[in-house]
Amino acid sequence: xxxxxxxxxxxxxxxxxxxxxxxxxRRPDRPGGRGLVVAEGTVVVRRLFSSAYPVRAVLGVERRIxxxxxxxxxxxxxxxxxxxxxxxxxxxxNRGVLAVADRASMPTAGEILAxxxxxAVLEGVGDHENxxxxxxxxxxxxxxxxxxxxxxxxxxxxxxxxxxxxxVLRVPxxxxxxxxxxxxxxxxxxxRTVALTPxxxxxxxxxLGTGKFALLVGSxxxxxxxxxxxxxxxxxxxxMAPGVDSLxxxxxxxxxxxxxxxx
Amino acid sequence: xxxxxxxxxxxxxxxxxxxxxxxxxRRPDRPGGRGLVVAEGTVVVRRLFSSAYPVRAVLGVERRIxxxxxxxxxxxxxxxxxxxxxxxxxxxxNRGVLAVADRASMPTAGEILAxxxxxAVLEGVGDHENxxxxxxxxxxxxxxxxxxxxxxxxxxxxxxxxxxxxxVLRVPxxxxxxxxxxxxxxxxxxxRTVALTPxxxxxxxxxLGTGKFALLVGSxxxxxxxxxxxxxxxxxxxxMAPGVDSLxxxxxxxxxxxxxxxx
Numbered sequence: 458x459x460x461x462x463x464x465x466x467x468x469x470x471x472x473x474x475x476x477x478x479x480x481x482x483r484r485p486d487r488p489g490g491r492g493l494v495v496a497e498g499t500v501v502v503r504r505l506f507s508s509a510y511p512v513r514a515v516l517g518v519e520r521r522i523x524x525x526x527x528x529x530x531x532x533x534x535x536x537x538x539x540x541x542x543x544x545x546x547x548x549x550x551n552r553g554v555l556a557v558a559d560r561a562s563m564p565t566a567g568e569i570l571a572x573x574x575x576x577a578v579l580e581g582v583g584d585h586e587n588x589x590x591x592x593x594x595x596x597x598x599x600x601x602x603x604x605x606x607x608x609x610x611x612x613x614x615x616x617x618x619x620x621x622x623x624x625v626l627r628v629p630x631x632x633x634x635x636x637x638x639x640x641x642x643x644x645x646x647x648x649r650t651v652a653l654t655p656x657x658x659x660x661x662x663x664x665l666g667t668g669k670f671a672l673l674v675g676s677x678x679x680x681x682x683x684x685x686x687x688x689x690x691x692x693x694x695x696x697m698a699p700g701v702d703s704l705x706x707x708x709x710x711x712x713x714x715x716x717x718x719x720x
Numbered sequence: 721x722x723x724x725x726x727x728x729x730x731x732x733x734x735x736x737x738x739x740x741x742x743x744x745x746r747r748p749d750r751p752g753g754r755g756l757v758v759a760e761g762t763v764v765v766r767r768l769f770s771s772a773y774p775v776r777a778v779l780g781v782e783r784r785i786x787x788x789x790x791x792x793x794x795x796x797x798x799x800x801x802x803x804x805x806x807x808x809x810x811x812x813x814n815r816g817v818l819a820v821a822d823r824a825s826m827p828t829a830g831e832i833l834a835x836x837x838x839x840a841v842l843e844g845v846g847d848h849e850n851x852x853x854x855x856x857x858x859x860x861x862x863x864x865x866x867x868x869x870x871x872x873x874x875x876x877x878x879x880x881x882x883x884x885x886x887x888v889l890r891v892p893x894x895x896x897x898x899x900x901x902x903x904x905x906x907x908x909x910x911x912r913t914v915a916l917t918p919x920x921x922x923x924x925x926x927x928l929g930t931g932k933f934a935l936l937v938g939s940x941x942x943x944x945x946x947x948x949x950x951x952x953x954x955x956x957x958x959x960m961a962p963g964v965d966s967l968x969x970x971x972x973x974x975x976x977x978x979x980x981x982x983x
Contacts, residue, residue, distance in 0.1 A: 594971060597964040624964070663982060695978065701860040701887070704974065708857060711971045712978045715958065719926060 459515065459529030461522065463536045467544040472535060474557045475516045478546040482614050494560060495615045496623060498552030499524055504623030506530055510558035517554030518542060525554065560613065566604050566631040566639070570646035573601025574669050575717050577710060578633060578643065578650070580685050581608035581676030588612055589620030590707035591674075596624035598714035600672075604633040604643070606685065608676065640688040643671045652681055652689035653713050655703050659692035662716050670717045677706040722778065722792030724785065726799045730807040735798060737820045738779045741809040745877050757823060758878045759886060761815035762787055767886030769793055773821035780817030781805060788817065823876065829867050829894040829902070833909035836864025837932050838980050840973060841896060841906065841913070843948050844871035844939030851875055852883030853970035854937070859887035861977035863935075867896040867906070869948065871939070903951040906934045915944055915952035916976050918966050922955035925979050933980045940969040 464472070474493060482492040493513065496505035499521060505512060506528055515522065515534040522529075522536050543549045569576060577600055582588050588610050595603055603612070610617065612625040633639040643650055648671040652659075673689050675681035686692060695704065695712050703709070727735070737756060745755040756776065759768035762784060768775060769791055778785065778797040785792075785799050806812045832839060840863055845851050851873050858866060866875070873880065875888040896902040906913055911934040915922075936952050938944035949955060958967065958975050966972070 590968070590971070594967060597960045597967050598958075599961045695861075696981065697860045698862045704857060704860050705853065708853070708971050708974045711967065712975055715975045715978070718959065 458526075459532050459534040461526075461534050461536060465538060465541055467541050471533065472516060472545050474514055475545050475555055476547075478550075478555075478615065479548065482611075488560070491560065491611065491613070492615070494558040494613050494626070495618060496556045496558070496626070497550065497554075497615075497619050499554055501618065501623035502554055502556045503528060504626050505556050505558055508558075508626040510561050510626065512556055512558045515554065515556045516542065516545070521554035563631055564602075564629050566633045567642065567646070569602035569604065569629050569631055570643060570648065575600050575714070576602050576604055576643070576648065576671045577714070578604045578606060578640070578671050578673045579609050580606040580636070580673070580681055581679065582674065582706060583608055583610045583676065585610050585614045585616040586620045587677060587705065587707050589617035589625065590705075591710050592617070592621040592625045592628050594707055594711035594714060595628050596621075598711060599718050600628065600714050603628060603630040604671075605630060606633050606639070607636040637682070637684045637688045640673075640685070644690070649691070650689045651713075652686050652692040653694070653709060654680060654686070654692050655694055655697065656692060657694075659694035662693045662695050662713060665693060665716070665720065667720050670720065672710065672713050672717060674706060674710050677703075721789075722795050722797045724789075724797050724799060728801060728804055730804050734796065735779060735808050737777055738808050738818055739810075741813075741818075741878065742811065745874075751823070754823065754874065754876070755878070757821040757876050757889070758881060759819045759821070759889075760813065760817075760878075760882050762817055764881065764886035765817055765819045766791060767889050768819050768821055771821075771889040773824050773889065775819055775821045778817065778819045779805065779808070784817035826894055827865070827892050829896045830905065830909070832865035832867065832892050832894055833906060833911065838863050838977070839865050839867055839906070839911065839934045840977070841867045841869060841903070841934050841936045842872050843869040843899070843936070843944055844942065845937065845969060846871055846873045846939065848873050848877045848879040849883045850940060850969050852880035852888065853968075854973050855880070855884040855888045855891050857970055857974035857977060858891050861974060862981050863891065863977055866891055866893040867934075868893060869896050869902070870899040900945070900947045900951045903936075903948070907953070912954070913952045915949050915955045916957070916972060917943060917949070917955050918957055918960065919955060920957075922957035925956045925958050925976060928956060928979070928983065930983050933983065935973065935976050935980060937969060937973050940966075
């Protein structure tokens, strides 16, 4: 059980981990210059508590901290008035509670491949909201892990954590490098690598056979690079109405996860 | 071909349709108090040009207006410096071009049902971004139209138009009332009404037979009301990993549209 600490001083140095959240992802003082893991709102905070990330502290208005009290880990939980919270984090946060954690060592790509039946492999997914949404979809549709090729954003960036509803904290992910030749190791683990693409010469996603699948997904703007496409065993497309640009990358991935989950 | 008009005066009354865009959806001076249809960015502006909505004017920086010049309808196209555009609309708009149109009369629910094989029927989808995303998915996955039950937001709200990538301008929609008894008319048009729900007693979405389907989708927070669920012929669910809250409503609908498109 954590320690409840009441404070009304926005300059209290014990709240420094929560200060100026809009820049919380850039922390030159931290390993790799990357920020702490920040969870916002009771749903995501609970998910952080049950994750492998070592929680450092919790900050919130009393009502929210009381809701979480039975589940609090052994860390300080700072209770502040809403206006003090806004002053510390730099804006009004209507979810009313935050928790921060250190980053933790993660499984390797090989470990994720060894224990999954379906994985997503991303290239150039640099938008934090799309990345977060993709993790939410991966969690819901039983994807075992996410491998990050070249050009991907950091899934632990604050906005990704929020949009994922905290699912970046429970779907394992790892960098896959070198890129794209690291895709060879995916095949060596027995996965069929399927590139998701709107190209007309790709096969219908519904026509895939059975097996363990690695779904290769590119950026919303430019799609997969030729090198990544060439490394895939086959290219598949979602049948779409003519004249429509495409689906959002996380939505397209969700449809493919749904299709692959049946195989 | 439209008329190109250069101006550098942010107070120019000819630009009033574009003024203070963040409140553009509330126009007490307009029929029903609803705003004009506002398209942002070249992709969505092009979609507005090819829609049934009567375009009133275009506003943009010169580079963007020149790109659109061959397609301009017979309306004034105001060319302004970027900083004047920002002052008129009230914020920096990095897409650089806007077009506004009047609202237009739309097909009725009966007309949409008569010419569609798949429709979406929404209840309580009050979030403009979710609504816009749902229209984008409907367009991509060949849904013939969208029927709006109780509690839905206005698809022509500026943010919905943008998130839909302009697809609210080409997927027909209509109010369905009274609600939920208007669902009877959906069945009378030969549609099988399928309620999409995470409830465990719903059938697997993959087990639906063939036919014309009306997919009934509820709000992300509360789902469908008992009255709407009772009016549906059957309830179907997307098989999901245990412990995951649910998918975003537009994403769940996209998966169902994909599944229904094969039937």
